[in-house]
Amino acid sequence: MAAKGDMIYAWTTDSGLAKKAECGGAVTALLKYALENKLVDVVVAVKKGFDLYDAVPVAITDPKDLDQTAGSLHCGTLLMSTFIQKYLDGAKKTKVGVVVKGCDLMGLIELGKRNEVNMDNVLTIGVNCGGSVNPIQGRKMIAEKFGIDPDKVTKEEIDKGQFIIEYDGGHKGIKIDDLEDEGFGRRSNCRRCKYKIPRQADLACGNWGVIGDKAGKATFVEICSDKGADLVNKAVSAKKLETSAADPKGIEIRGKTENAMLKLGEKWRKKEFTAIRDNLWDFINKETSRCIKCYSCIEKCPVCIATPFEGRPESYMVRPGYIPSDPMFHLRRFAHISDSCVNCGQCEELCPVEIPLALISHAIRVEADNGFVPKLGASSYKN
Secondary structure (H helix, E strand, O other), X not given: OOOOOOEXXXXXXXXXXXXXXXXXXXXXXXXXXXHHOOOOOEEEEEEEOOOOOOEEEEEEOOHHHHHHHOOOOOOOOOOHHHHHHHHOHHHOOOOEEXXXXXHHHHHHHHHHHOOOOOHHHEEEEEEOOOOOOOHHHHHHHHHHOOOOOHHHEEEEEEEOOEEEEEEOOEEEEEEHHHHHHOOOOOOHHHHHOOOOOOOOOOEEEEOOOOOHHHOOOOEEEEEXXXXXXXXXXXXXXXXXXXXXXXXXXXXXXXXXXXXXXXXXXXXXXXXXXXHHHOOHHHHHHHHHOOOOOOOHHHHOOOOOOOOOOOOOOHHHOOOOOOOOOOXXXXXXXXXXXXXXXXXXXXXXXXXXXXXXXXXXXXXXXXHHHHHHHHHHOOOOOOO
């Protein structure tokens, strides 16, 4: 019987699913079992839309539809926590199963603290994340750096420090470091991220550490909660999933992979935070002067819960409707969210005038953590 703290290899018993899915199809098999047996009412996942660069969030109630979500889309830059909050009423009356990367999970936790999501009704299956790529930049990168028509790419992957594509006629990989030094590669917030294995999920899954005859055919699963252990045990008993103990050498390799990713995150933090540290306020004033007050940064932020402005006097230093916005508009927002910024990058990703909002709020958050968290008690994740 699996228990909290165990590390196992897992794979589906469904041969058809195994062909479609990655890493043995364990994640899809677990979600399908949960949905079929009413452990959850709906599964939130991502499927391919118009093409490989178009990630679409879906809420699935028919287990048969889960196969279309198998596999990964690194050019998908969605945030699943706000999807659950806005479109599934925060799981307040519905049991939700969801696949999460680190920032999705942190967003859910923050929304849970604000009573916007009922985490008791959410089953989280975390996936290791090396980062995501803006779809527009991804197409440009593949055309310019790989020399391949983006529409001919059939699969993309981030593995062993490379961005790898498969296309009609072959495959090709380029080191992430080399791509990012030239302005391509992962989104800037992903480069700075240090939450690569989402251990606050019920299960943390991925391909790191799967070796031997199971390489490419199984998922490494770290069981992080009793809820996660219960799901695995029930799926195994129902013969929907097979498992074996993780190879000790594989556990070691997984740890080394995670440490390499953490070092890379630290490298980018040092580079980007140092560049703005000495002139932060000038940097904020200059960059935010382009703001058109579209409110996308507020709308998609999992920690900025906006309240109505009706009846508030102009003495609050933020005048409604004025463009460019008063400097206090952004300063108040940074003060409001920066102590709990999860570095999801949605504010920056969606900003039509390309203000580096995530960089600013993340820098403030990390500086605050470094200065005050040891005294107040560190949070259990490092974003």
